[in-house]
Amino acid sequence: MGEIGKALGMKLIAWSQNLTAETAKAGGATLVSKEELFRQSDFLSIHLQLSARSRGLVTVNDLGWMKRPRS
Numbered sequence: 001m002g003e004i005g006k007a008l009g010m011k012l013i014a015w016s017q018n019l020t021a022e023t024a025k026a027g028g029a030t031l032v033s034k035e036e037l038f039r040q041s042d043f044l045s046i047h048l049q050l051s052a053r054s055r056g057l058v059t060v061n062d063l064g065w066m067k068r069p070r071s
Helices: 002-007 021-026 034-040 060-064
Strands: none
Touching: 034 060
16 A cells, blocks of 8 residues: 555555554655544555454544545
8 A cells, every 4th residue: 555655646654553663664654653643644544454452443533633624
């Protein structure tokens, strides 16, 4: 997914509970906090297996950090 984003000229940012800055950089992204991910993103793509640990990972509060659509 990151390769597609880069090909379209997107700036890649990433967050994960287990992601390191080095791993993010190796994938062409910059590691940010979860809040910054939601605040900065124009598009958000989530890739994970649903499990007890991942259920509820994105909350209403998280979505509230996202940019408002332009009129």
